Amino acid sequence: DAGVIQSPRHEVTEMGQEVTLRCKPISGHNSLFWYRQTMMRGLELLIYFNNNVPIDDSGMPEDRFSAKMPNASFSTLKIQPSEPRDSAVYFCASSFFWDSRRPQETQYFGPGTRLLVL
Amino acid sequence: AQSVAQPEDQVNVAEGNPLTVKCTYSVSGNPYLFWYVQYPNRGLQFLLKYITGDNLVKGSYGFEAEFNKSQTSFHLKKPSALVSDSALYFCAVRGTDKLIFGTGTRLQVFP
Numbered sequence: 094d095a096g097v098i099q100s101p102r103h104e105v106t107e108m109g110q111e112v113t114l115r116c117k118p119i120s121g122h123n124s125l126f127w128y129r130q131t132m133m134r135g136l137e138l139l140i141y142f143n144n145n146v147p148i149d150d151s152g153m154p155e156d157r158f159s160a161k162m163p164n165a166s167f168s169t170l171k172i173q174p175s176e177p178r179d180s181a182v183y184f185c186a187s188s189f190f191w192d193s194r195r196p197q198e199t200q201y202f203g204p205g206t207r208l209l210v211l
Numbered sequence: 212a213q214s215v216a217q218p219e220d221q222v223n224v225a226e227g228n229p230l231t232v233k234c235t236y237s238v239s240g241n242p243y244l245f246w247y248v249q250y251p252n253r254g255l256q257f258l259l260k261y262i263t264g265d266n267l268v269k270g271s272y273g274f275e276a277e278f279n280k281s282q283t284s285f286h287l288k289k290p291s292a293l294v295s296d297s298a299l300y301f302c303a304v305r306g307t308d309k310l311i312f313g314t315g316t317r318l319q320v321f322p
Binding site: 097135136138141148149184186191192193196197199200201202203204205207 | 241243245247252253254255256257260262301305307308309310312314315
């Protein structure tokens with residue numbers, strides 16, 4: 094059965110360009126997460142959605158970053174304009190409903206998008 | 212505040228020997244603990260979790276983890292390491308609404 098699907102797997106762009114990362118969560122999962130991984134900062138949660146609604150976006154670094162989830166099977170993370178310091182691996186993850194009353198839920202990660210901004 | 216610590220950046224072990232990757236945690240309330248593995252150029256793969264019950268949790272690929280409440284630890288173990296186990300391992304604890312990850316431990320298994 095398909096896991097979390099992300100595209101593209103690799104993206105190389107120039108500073109100032111718009112970048113769009115895409116994610117398809119596991120079918121049936123209600124929650125979707127966007128993470129960023131860098132050597133310096135490790136894994137950082139950027140934003141997460143429950144039932145397509147953004148719940149916590151406190152990790153989004155700045156206004157250049159935006160995320161949407163128009164339906165249960167698709168989400169995008171957009172960076173506009175991109176900067177070299179945005180270079181990182183971006184992961185999408187999904188789970189069943191993520192809530193403090195359900196601490197046993199497990200997040201399942203996609204393969205990631207490796208972004209390089211020149 | 213909830214946190215996890217992985218005190219070792221790297222662990223080296225010979226193939227066939229037992230391995231341990233250490234993790235300690237700090238939480239208020241009941242701990243919900245997870246281990247993930249990341250192979251090169253791959254996403255994080257879920258290995259196992261502790262929610263409640265037996266202190267020894269069995270997971271994927273022959274891994275297990277021992278929950279120790281008095282030592283606030285959740286060490287990952289495997290009786291006999293394989294070269295293919297070489298990867299980056301992350302411990303995580305469930306926070307109020309987030310998974311809080313450790314900094315990762317690189318496991319290197321030598322033939």
